[in-house]
Amino acid sequence: xxxxxxxxxxxxxxxxxxxxxxxxxxxxxxxxxxxxxxxxxxxxxxxxxxxxxxxxxxxxxxxxxxxxxxxxxxxxxxxxxxxxxxxxxxxxxxxxxxxxxxxxxxxxxxxxxxxxxxxxxxxxxxxxxxxxxxxxxxxxxxxxxxxxxxxxxxxxxxxxxxxxxxxxxxxxxxxxxxxxxxxxxxxxxxxxxxxxxxxxxxxxxxxxxxxxxxxxxxxxxxxxxxxxxxxxxxxxxxxxxxxxxxxxxxxxxxxxxxxxxxxxxxxxxxxxxxxxxxxxxxxxxxxxxxxxxxxxxxxxxxxxxxxxxxxxxxxxxxxxxxxxxxxxxxxxxxxxxxxxxxxxxxxxxxxxxxxxxxxxxxxxxxxxxxxxxxxxxxxxxxxxxxxxxxxxxxxxxxx
Numbered sequence: 001x002x003x004x005x006x007x008x009x010x011x012x013x014x015x016x017x018x019x020x021x022x023x024x025x026x027x028x029x030x031x032x033x034x035x036x037x038x039x040x041x042x043x044x045x046x047x048x049x050x051x052x053x054x055x056x057x058x059x060x061x062x063x064x065x066x067x068x069x070x071x072x073x074x075x076x077x078x079x080x081x082x083x084x085x086x087x088x089x090x091x092x093x094x095x096x097x098x099x100x101x102x103x104x105x106x107x108x109x110x111x112x113x114x115x116x117x118x119x120x121x122x123x124x125x126x127x128x129x130x131x132x133x134x135x136x137x138x139x140x141x142x143x144x145x146x147x148x149x150x151x152x153x154x155x156x157x158x159x160x161x162x163x164x165x166x167x168x169x170x171x172x173x174x175x176x177x178x179x180x181x182x183x184x185x186x187x188x189x190x191x192x193x194x195x196x197x198x199x200x201x202x203x204x205x206x207x208x209x210x211x212x213x214x215x216x217x218x219x220x221x222x223x224x225x226x227x228x229x230x231x232x233x234x235x236x237x238x239x240x241x242x243x244x245x246x247x248x249x250x251x252x253x254x255x256x257x258x259x260x261x262x263x264x265x266x267x268x269x270x271x272x273x274x275x276x277x278x279x280x281x282x283x284x285x286x287x288x289x290x291x292x293x294x295x296x297x298x299x300x301x302x303x304x305x306x307x308x309x310x311x312x313x314x315x316x317x318x319x320x321x322x323x324x325x326x327x328x329x330x331x332x333x334x335x336x337x338x339x340x341x342x343x344x345x346x347x348x349x350x351x352x353x354x355x356x357x358x359x360x361x362x363x364x365x366x367x368x369x370x371x372x373x374x375x376x377x378x379x380x381x382x383x384x385x386x387x388x389x390x391x392x393x394x395x396x397x398x399x
Contacts, residue, residue, distance in 0.1 A: 029078030079386045084393035094390040098313040112145045114308035125152040133246040150296035154285035159250040163187040228262035309386035
């Protein structure tokens with residue numbers, strides 16, 4: 001809506017509007033598919049009950065959504081695949097399909113750096129990263145390069161090694177910290193592939209003795225007098241953290257972090273834990289920008305970029321933000337009861353349709369739909385020659 005009014009607001013400058021309808025990035029197959037896909041999507045959107053009253057705005061916003069291939073672009077061949085997965089727990093299957101597609105692309109000669117994996121949320125980036133790390137160490141995948149480069153997925157705090165260390169540090173700092181004890185055991189068992197909810201039925205002493213190696217229990221009982229880095233190394237040895245090659249990079253990075261903070265800043269257990277609490281969202285795994293690795297990034301971060309192949313493993317997201325995710329709307333109430341209030345905060349909900357806040361709610365709902373369509377457009381138009389995505393079959397039935 002802002003873009004629609006720019007020409008009017010700046011008319012004094014005698015601007016000439018020019019539609020950039022040529023796609024210099026993608027091949028004919030992808031351009032044709034996106035033209036068909038988004039033309040149908042916009043048509044469906046205009047007929048949706050949630051967009052009632054905004055049909056004309058939608059028409060204006062997407063009047064020039066179709067793109068043309070410039071004559072200079074002679075790339076015709078390409079590949080598009082959007083596949084539904086008919087399973088309630090569909091994401092693990094989507095990850096398997098993603099892996100097969102990555103291997104097929106590399107078998108065809110495409111370099112890993114030419115394939116981008118796009119996700120909407122950082123949590124999905126972490127899910128993809130962990131999956132590929134686990135798959136890389138399997139013998140059947142040794143000849144493929146499944147490494148990724150990602151600011152979102154390579155956060156040190158996103159790896160279970162960090163969970164184990166922080167819980168262990170907290171327990172060593174205060175051995176009466178039962179929550180830290182349960183977190184440590186749960187994370188350690190998850191790392192070992194033995195996650196068990198029944199651990200929460202055990203008392204703390206039995207919990208540690210039964211589930212953790214004797215070497216760690218001995219470390220816990222002894223009054224450690226070593227420095228922070230030696231302590232971190234002893235924890236790695238006691239818990240066998242070096243036995244998990246898929247997490248080796250994170251283990252090394254965490255130990256390097258402990259080395260830096262303990263030696264350069266003189267932090268002990270309490271100091272390190274306080275520092276971690278404030279800064280853990282900023283620490284990423286070191287990655288070489290020149291590495292031949294697949295970019296893994298959120299769709300927002302992919303704006304303006306292009307890749308030979310684009311993989312969207314989880315093509316699903318809620319358009320309406322409901323429940324705890326629902327935004328707070330601020331509006332001027334019409335009821336006399338609220339006459340003394342200039343603005344009133346209300347939670348966005350369909351319940352507002354039968355109130356004086358109906359117009360505000362409808363506008364917010366419209367904006368959510370437009371944001372989702374625009375985000376989808378960004379994701380679907382990054383690819384040059386191959387576009388692959390998976391989505392839950394239930395989404396198709398619901399729309």
